[in-house]
Amino acid sequence: MTDIPVPDSDISNIAGRSLWQDAWLRLRRNRAAVVSAMVLVALALAGIFGPMLSQHPYDRIYPQYVRAPASLEAYPRADDIVPAFERAVTRTRVEAGEIEVDGQTVRVPISSDEPIDPRITRYIDRSDLFFNARIEALSADELSGELVASVNRVKFYFGTDANGRDVMARTFIGIRISLAIGLLASMMALVLGVTYGALAGYLGGRVDNVMMRVVDILYSLPFIFFVILLVVFFGRSFVLIFIAIGMTEWLDMARIVRGQTLTIKRQEYVEAAQAMGVSSWGILRRHVIPNTLGPVIVFVTLLVPKAILLESLLSFLGLGVQEPLTSLGMLISDGAANMRGAPWLLIFPAATLTAILFALNFLGDGLRDALDPKDR
Structure with missing residues (x-):
């Protein structure tokens, strides 16, 4: 049986796929990752538009409905x-x-x-x-x-808290604050970590040793102690929380990018760029950083839930955002304090945070498999 020759014109018409297109196709086949992405989009939309569409403002107090149970029936009964x-x-x-x-x-x-x-x-x-x-x-x-x-009939689908505020509206605000802090802290860690790690790995030698020793020193600083110092000097605020988390979580990113850079800078295409006289910044921008994005993207999807958990921990300890704003961590803290008499105060925020963390982890696993199919 002989092979049928393919005309050159047909070969030229065949569309190729880039590595990113292949990764996208593999990610779409991962049902868990796709469902997780849909859940995250739905929760993000709830956090953005939920407070605006809610029947009750998140900071309004109903004195006559303190700790009202969650119900589909309108109040008053x-x-x-x-x-x-x-x-x-x-x-x-x-x-x-x-x-x-x-x-x-x-x-x-x-x-x-x-x-x-x-x-x-x-x-x-x-x-x-x-x-x-x-x-x-x-x-x-x-x-x-x-x-x-x-x-005046009102409905509280998630019940009310100890101050008579609608838990559903406050859960929407908690989603907005927690996701915003997680994303902003992760982006801050991404920019600092990628830049610092790529420079350290590409320059190498004594510069690399000095830069990584600085990272080791910063690793030794306790996170909670660092946050308490910032709160004492600048007070509690939304901006302070994501800065504190981002300033500590970029260290892991820097080490990951440095390791990838040490491998990439020995590749032939980097040496060819150096021989052609491309500047160091051009090599970092065009060759080194783009080729580190695979592990970096996967790490960011794992960093977002870590940042959300850190924010929840700070809010649980009373170092988070200030009232009347709230986050999922603050809601869980209030729910834990009223768990026996009002379990709905803990159930709904905890279930929401669990859904966010599970979705982010499944999406991170899907991205890891899509970007590195051999690592299975």
Whole structure:
């Protein structure tokens, strides 16, 4: 059987694939990585748009709904409307009859020995449970009528915390803050670590020894001690947290990039670039750094959950962001303190953080397999 020759014109029309395109195809075949990416996108969208679309502001306090359990049913419950309206009517100092609840409206017949003052509706409107109070069917002598008000029905799908704030809205804000700190700290570590490690590995010799000894010295500094010093001098803030995490996590990145650079700078294409007179910065920018991106991207996907966990640890210890802002770590800390009486305060933030960490780890594993298929 003879081979059929392929015309040169057909060969020239065959489209090739780059290494990045091959990696993308391998990543798409990894179902766990694809599902994890979809989960991360969904959570990121919830963190970005969730607080804007939520029924309740994340910092609003509902004093009458402190530690309300998570429920699909609206508050106040039907059994609570009549007693609450009865207490509000008592302040008006009029005689009240039997209270009736009709959907979102509550009404009660009232009477008085003196003409009824229409300003008594203010006592009803002052309650957070009722609004739009009014007097209907007022008699000609103004001694009797019907007091009507609308019921302010609200829903807390994740319940409320010990201060009466909506846990779902605060979970959305926690997702936003935790993901932002994780991504910003990882980007900061990426820029510092890649630049520092590539320079140390490419220059080599005494410069490499001095630069890596600086890394060893910084490794010896305790992370918590470093954060406490920053908090003492600059106070608690969102920016301080990701700077503190990024300033400590770039050390691992620098070592990884340095090791990759030591291998890459001995390759033939780097030596050819040097022989052609390409500057050291040009070689680093065009050849060294791009060829280290595979392990770097994988490490970044593992660094993001580590940064989120560090932020959660700081928030759990009271060194995180300030109220009324919150993060998943702060929510978990509050939930742990109220775990016995209000378990929903711990369940929802902990489940959200677990989903983020699992998705990031699965995505990191998928990227590792896609960028280095031989390492399986």
